[in-house]
Amino acid sequence: MMEFDRLCTLLSFTAEEKEKAGKNRELYSGNDSLPEFLTVGFFDRCKNLTSLPENRLLQAEKAVAEVCEIARNSPALRAYCNFLYDLTINREVSPSTDIPEAAALLKENSGVPAVLVAFAIYPAIRAAHMKLGIPEKYSQAAVFTWACGTTDIYFRNKGCFGMYYRQLYWLRYSLDGKIFRIGRFEYQLHDRIMPELPLYRNSQGELLMFAPPSWLISPDGERTAEADKDGVWQPSFSDSNGKVCGNVIDRQSTRIERKLTVLDRKEWSPAIVDGDLVPDIHIPGGGGMTLEIIKASLEEAVYFFKTFFHRQVKAFVCTSWILNPDWQKELPDSNIAAFQKEVYLYCFDLHPQSGMFFVFGKVDGDKKDFPADNSIRKAFHRIWDSGRTLRTGGMVLMADQIPEFGKSTAKKLPRNQS
Secondary structure, eight states, X not given: OOXXXXXXXXXXXOHHHHHHHGGGGGGOOOOOSOOGGGSHHHHHHHHTTTTOOHHHHHHHHHHHHHHHHHHHHOHHHHHHHHHHHHHHHOTTSOGGGOOOOOHHHHGGGTTHHHHHHHHHTHHHHHHHHHHTTOOHHHHHIIIIIHHHHHHHHHHHHHSSXXXXXXXXXXXXXXXTTOEEEEXXXXXXXXXXXXXXSOEEEETXXXXXXEOOTTOEEOTTXXXXXXXXXXXXXXXXXXXXXXXXEEOEEOTTTOOBXXXXXXXXXTTEEESSOTTOBOOEEEOOSOOOOOHHHHHHHHHHHHHHHHHHSOXXXXXXXXXXXXXXXXXXXXXXXXXXXXXXXXXXXXXXXXXXXXXXXXXXSOOOSOGGGSOOOSHHHHHHHXXXXXXXXXXXXXXXXXXXXXXXXXXXXXXXXOOOBO
């Protein structure tokens, strides 16, 4: 058994790193035995489930072999990896309390233990899914398909195989049966109503979303954070006396209309009510997000929740950097822009770091140090150069609209304005 202080010394942790690692010191067991996941044989059994491209797989095999060799002769690394596993599987630990990488010992392979720990969690996730009657392919996707995206993010910044430790906490949602990888997307179950904006629908299927009074709107109708800027205004909204009155969010541009829209409650009703099943979509890394692949995932998700939870999906919602409305201008021919055209889009918030971690693998530093070596990274630089801030977008898609998904059939119907 290895004492915690000695572990930190052997791993050459700084005082700051030791403090970070010690936030959950009560979970540190000191167990320095060799866990199965720190063996090449373990990785060999897992690697074919990951769908890693051949060049990345060769890189992974080399990195894992080197880490496993060090583990054979390093009680400190073994104790460290056992601690990392215990932190990951414990649901009470905050995501912000991940421990530092063992960079002094593992150097360019310091992100490898996180991948191996993720794979080691698989049996627990499979057991949780079996209790729900969920087939094995969904359990495998929750870990191994997910890992393809997380290792890709790591590679973009580090240029080597591994995973950021901060992403390991995500597996706890799978352990708790709260999130499921179904095709291209992950679908998370929430206890709250979403979307959290007024959304109404009529018998013809038209949707209208209203901006909440708490938002600040620029003179050109965009959401802003600049309260003191000339011409900034706030929306109004009411639902009373059989009328809904407010400022509508345009479903594509996400601009807020200055004129008030009035709806008759005899013709319009809330599109989502308390108790409706509204899964929250999470978009893992990996690319290949064509409309055909998205539609297949949505259709399978409806089947999944009906079959294994005996519930009908009412709608899907999502908030993501991928839904930043600016991509329609900056990347007009992309899969991202095509996706946005098929949903009711809105600006969720203004965030100067939105998407940076997923695209660059980091969020801090001078913008000139962020490479502009592909189309999406170049688009980020164009936004920065224009003086605009990054944004997180939101979307809603009613489940009964899925058959028309990909056809861009949204229509503007007449409505009463005052």
